[in-house]
Amino acid sequence: MRIKSNKAVVAEIDMTPMIDIVFQLIAFFMVITNFEQIQADERVKLPSDSLAKPPETKAADELVLNIGFDRNQQGEITDPQAYVFYTGEKIPVLKFGPKFEQEARIYKQKNQDPNDVPVILRSDALVDTGLIQDLIKLAQENGFTKFAFKATQKTQ
Amino acid sequence: MKLRSSGREAEKIEPQMAPMIDVVFQLLIFFMLTLNIVEPEGDFNVNMPITDDSPSDDMPQFPDIKVRLVANEDGSLNTIRLGQVNLGNGPNVFAGLNNEILKIIGRPGNPITKDMEVEIEADYNLHFEYTLKAVSACTGRLDSSGKHIIRYIEKIKFAPPVGGPSTEG
Numbered sequence: 001m002r003i004k005s006n007k008a009v010v011a012e013i014d015m016t017p018m019i020d021i022v023f024q025l026i027a028f029f030m031v032i033t034n035f036e037q038i039q040a041d042e043r044v045k046l047p048s049d050s051l052a053k054p055p056e057t058k059a060a061d062e063l064v065l066n067i068g069f070d071r072n073q074q075g076e077i078t079d080p081q082a083y084v085f086y087t088g089e090k091i092p093v094l095k096f097g098p099k100f101e102q103e104a105r106i107y108k109q110k111n112q113d114p115n116d117v118p119v120i121l122r123s124d125a126l127v128d129t130g131l132i133q134d135l136i137k138l139a140q141e142n143g144f145t146k147f148a149f150k151a152t153q154k155t156q
Numbered sequence: 157m158k159l160r161s162s163g164r165e166a167e168k169i170e171p172q173m174a175p176m177i178d179v180v181f182q183l184l185i186f187f188m189l190t191l192n193i194v195e196p197e198g199d200f201n202v203n204m205p206i207t208d209d210s211p212s213d214d215m216p217q218f219p220d221i222k223v224r225l226v227a228n229e230d231g232s233l234n235t236i237r238l239g240q241v242n243l244g245n246g247p248n249v250f251a252g253l254n255n256e257i258l259k260i261i262g263r264p265g266n267p268i269t270k271d272m273e274v275e276i277e278a279d280y281n282l283h284f285e286y287t288l289k290a291v292s293a294c295t296g297r298l299d300s301s302g303k304h305i306i307r308y309i310e311k312i313k314f315a316p317p318v319g320g321p322s323t324e325g
Contacts, residue, residue, distance in 0.1 A: 015173050015177070018177075019173075019176075019177070019180070022177075022180050022181070022184060023180070025184055026180065026183050026184050026187060029184070029187030029188055029191055030187055032191060033187055033190055033191050034194070040194070040197075046197065047284065047285035047288045047289070049198070049200075049288060049289060049292045050292075050298055050302075051198070051200075051292045051295060051296065051297070051298065051305055052197065052198025052199070052200070052292075053198045053199075053305065054196055054197065054198055054199075055198070055199045118201075120199070122197075123284050124284065125283060125284060125285035125288075126231070126283050126284070126285070127283070127284045128231065128280060128281050128282065128283070128284070128320070129225075129278040129279070129280065129281075129282045129283070129284050129286075129287040129317060130278070130279070130280030130281065130282075130317035130319075130320040131280075132284055132287070133278075133314055133316070133317050134317075136204055136314070140204060145203065145204055146201070146203060146204075147201070147202045147203070147204055148199040148200060148201045148202065149199070149200040149202065149288055149291065150197050150198070150199060151197065151198055151200065151288055151292075152195045152196070152197055152198075153195070153196045153197065153198055
């Protein structure tokens, strides 16, 4: 009996649709990703408001401060003391004065008036208003006069 | 003239797919991992120029609109007072405040709003979210399409907080 020797057939998979989809996905993720460094701290649960719109113009320099509480995995507050989360440090709000002084000095070295640098306050919804006002006062003592509160945009 | 290729089968050039797919998957995974979803955030601007506490000699053309926020023990909102009017408390209190501000300014975009200021006086222990809502209610409202902000009063300032530990003499 003679066996019919046929050549080994290489099963060719059609790659085209897969590559189409993969490119689509890459394009999607590229568009969605923002590499902009936002100085946000995930421990801060911002209040939300429908009027909170992203600013149309962005200042070249701004001082972003995150004010919030220590929270556990479930998001519960573990320490009633409010802190400013500042470059990895945790500073009680009322002890932030020296840091403002330091920041103001840095801006002055760069020939910038602290007056022109907006201080962006990313404050947790549950922080005492008085503490925020005390923090603003500390900032004013060091020459900062422009402030902005951050809030997440509420969608209805 | 006889073409050479006529005798041969048309040869199909197969590009090497494997390296491309490798790279493409690498890219895909990179973008997937670097993705972080950030909620859109917005700003409320507050100007707080450094002033001495002595009252200025020239009276402003319009007196400040005074909004007083009273807190409960636990930091939640107790009542809002606008001047002498008590707006009370409840889910619609900020909408009420918004309406009252509109009544004062007459119509949105009124030129007098440029000279008007709202002074917010809050209890020390009031949670920040209520203060922010009050700021928002004084600033304006969204139009019916929900896309544009109708501005009421842009200038917001804060009075020193009422009560609290920092009121040492």
